[in-house]
Amino acid sequence: MSAALAPVVSRNPADPSDILVETAAPGAFAAADAVERARTAQPGWLRGGAAARSAALGAIAAAVEAAADELTALAVREVGKPVTEARAEVARTAAIWRYYAQAPYDATGAVHETATGAGLLLTRRRPHGVAGLITPWNFPFAIPSWKAAPALATGNTVVLKPAPEATACAQRLAVIVQQAVPDGVLTVLPGGATEGDAVASAADVVSFTGSTAVGQAVARTVADRGVPVQAELGGLNAAIVLPDADLDTAAAHLAAAIAGYAGQKCTATSRVIAVGAALDPLREALIAHLRALPVGDPADPTTVCGPLIDERARSRVTEARRGLSELAGVPAPARNDGWYAAPALVENVPPGHPLLHQEVFGPLAVLLCADDLDHAVRIANSVPYGLVTSVHTASLDTALHGLDRLDTGMIRVNAPSTGVDFHLPFGGTKASSRGPREQGGAALDFYTSTRTYGLAPAHP
Ligand code: NAD
Numbered sequence: 063m064s065a066a067l068a069p070v071v072s073r074n075p076a077d078p079s080d081i082l083v084e085t086a087a088p089g090a091f092a093a094a095d096a097v098e099r100a101r102t103a104q105p106g107w108l109r110g111g112a113a114a115r116s117a118a119l120g121a122i123a124a125a126v127e128a129a130a131d132e133l134t135a136l137a138v139r140e141v142g143k144p145v146t147e148a149r150a151e152v153a154r155t156a157a158i159w160r161y162y163a164q165a166p167y168d169a170t171g172a173v174h175e176t177a178t179g180a181g182l183l184l185t186r187r188r189p190h191g192v193a194g195l196i197t198p199w200n201f202p203f204a205i206p207s208w209k210a211a212p213a214l215a216t217g218n219t220v221v222l223k224p225a226p227e228a229t230a231c232a233q234r235l236a237v238i239v240q241q242a243v244p245d246g247v248l249t250v251l252p253g254g255a256t257e258g259d260a261v262a263s264a265a266d267v268v269s270f271t272g273s274t275a276v277g278q279a280v281a282r283t284v285a286d287r288g289v290p291v292q293a294e295l296g297g298l299n300a301a302i303v304l305p306d307a308d309l310d311t312a313a314a315h316l317a318a319a320i321a322g323y324a325g326q327k328c329t330a331t332s333r334v335i336a337v338g339a340a341l342d343p344l345r346e347a348l349i350a351h352l353r354a355l356p357v358g359d360p361a362d363p364t365t366v367c368g369p370l371i372d373e374r375a376r377s378r379v380t381e382a383r384r385g386l387s388e389l390a391g392v393p394a395p396a397r398n399d400g401w402y403a404a405p406a407l408v409e410n411v412p413p414g415h416p417l418l419h420q421e422v423f424g425p426l427a428v429l430l431c432a433d434d435l436d437h438a439v440r441i442a443n444s445v446p447y448g449l450v451t452s453v454h455t456a457s458l459d460t461a462l463h464g465l466d467r468l469d470t471g472m473i474r475v476n477a478p479s480t481g482v483d484f485h486l487p488f489g490g491t492k493a494s495s496r497g498p499r500e501q502g503g504a505a506l507d508f509y510t511s512t513r514t515y516g517l518a519p520a521h522p
Contacts, residue, residue, distance in 0.1 A: 068447035070226045070252045071512065074370040075142030076360055078399040082140050082230040087253045093223070093260030098250045099473030100192040100219040101266075103246030108189060110219035110244075111300040113168035115215055119160060119163035122211075126156040126203075133234065135205060136363075138232050141199050142401075144365040147323055155203040155235075158484050160179075162211035165506055172179045181518040183230060184506035186331035187510035189217035190290065194265025196223045196258045196280065199371060200273045200326050202231035208484055209269045210239070212505035220248045223261045225272070227273075227371055267509060269500060271328075274421070274447075274493045278401040292508055296421040297449030299479045300333040300442040303433065303457040305340040307476070312454035317355050317429070319452070319478035321367040321405035329450050329480045331470075332422065334407070335430045335438045349389050352363070352405050367425050369400040379403045382417055386410075390428065419445055435460060450493030451505060452479045471495060483514075 074080035104487035107115070126133065130152045137148040138313035171185035193213035195207045202224070210220050224232035230254045237249035251257055258280070262268050268284045270277050270293040277293035284291035300321065303312050336344045360368030370376045371451045405425035411417055417428050450472040453464040457491050461475045471490035473483060482488060487499035490510035504514040 090260035093257045097264040099246045104219040115166040118242040123156045123159035125238045142369040144360045162215045165215040186517040191266030193218045193260040194268045196270045199225035199227035202228035213509045216509045297328045298445045298447040301331045301452040302438045306456045307454040313351045315478040317351035320427040325425040330478045378400045382422045446493045449494040450479045
């Protein structure tokens with residue numbers, strides 16, 4: 063049965079001859095088995111108590127920190143993340159585990175008076191059972207961690223199905239976690255769509271991050287089973303720049319948000335909307351910053367834009383910019399056939415062009431012009447996605463106006479669209495998200511459900 067499945071392969075995007083993982087796909091039965099093993103382990107993990115779960119999560123944070131150099135190098139090699147950013151992701155991963163290590167001690171409910179005055183009413187949040195986590199490759203340690211840590215903290219066990227392109231990172235993270243938790247509490251199941259679908263079909267709560275088409279299909283299947291599901295999906299994020307902004311600082315933020323990690327973040331900026339007189343000076347500043355942005359070997363600490371994840375991604379970027387006049391194209395390095403694409407800014411894109419309504423997931427942005435702030439907000443809101451918008455202005459009034467009217471889950475003022483914090487709810491509107499938010503306290507709610515208890519006196 064599994065002989066027909068494509069093998070799981072992961073390659074170095076900067077040097078595709080360097081293969082990190084090449085293994086047979088485990089198949090749907092193995093996925094169902096992994097969920098069953100996790101289900102068997104779950105009651106013991108919950109009964110072990112808050113102190114044990116807190117200590118385990120704290121130990122994972124410390125182990126991630128102790129292995130930071132090795133994990134950083136692995137992310138650089140497997141997913142082509144520039145080393146400075148990879149190091150920051152590993153530090154953030156440790157912080158995520160440490161943050162959720164406190165959660166097992168949090169209150170899980172409230173006490174209420176009864177209507178009659180006798181007895182007590184209580185609420186208590188309880189874990190769902192097995193959390194099935196399906197993750198993309200672009201944050202190979204942080205995304206699995208911001209799902210697994212709250213799931214484990216609240217007493218669920220976990221089956222993680224990582225993207226094939228990030229298999230080695232997920233397996234290394236699993237070794238760290240498994241040293242701190244009992245057998246069966248967290249399993250990493252390599253694979254692709256077959257294994258993802260099998261995990262989504264068997265788990266008691268499902269959290270997905272990835273592309274909109276796949277995530278919406280997964281969310282529908284899981285919701286039809288009556289199981290809680292969240293899906294964090296794509297983006298087509300706008301940056302609105304007002305003439306009163308510090309245009310050079312805004313351009314520096316935008317260049318990093320467009321081309322950092324080759325634009326392969328759901329929060330990357332892909333539409334720059336200049337308002338009125340901001341257009342000409344912003345264009346000039348943005349071109350200068352994009353041209354100065356170091357493109358190349360992700361292992362070089364100065365690199366900001368490394369390779370794309372694979373050949374298919376590079377072709378998608380090449381196709382998306384075909385025939386458009388580029389304002390800031392810089393040559394991409396050709397090194398060991400790495401999947402590089404140069405950052406680019408394009409202007410005068412015809413209405414209806416795919417760049418104006420589809421996510422490309424590459425170092426590419428469109429420059430647009432708006433007559434005034436209302437017009438800019440209308441343009442920003444005119445796409446099927448609603449993840450994050452950045453607004454660049456010196457005026458508090460303008461910022462507040464934007465906050466009220468922008469239809470995105472996250473809004474950042476005078477900051478890049480990328481780089482959101484893990485201790486607050488994360489998610490979008492429209493095609494960018496399905497279901498409840500993740501991260502922060504929202505994740506603790508998602509991985510639990512509320513029970514209401516009524517306690518009456520035995521001898522009224
Ligand atoms: P993808 O949708 O191709 O894959 C995501 C995961 O789903 C992988 O583990 C994949 O193996 C699995 N999968 C594929 N088909 C499946 C199926 N039929 N059933 C179940 N699982 C299946 O996405 P990707 O290329 O890994 O990641 C890039 C995308 O992720 C971009 O669209 C990006 O915007 C999005 N993303 C979103 C967020 C967010 O929080 N909103 C964060 C990071 C990435």
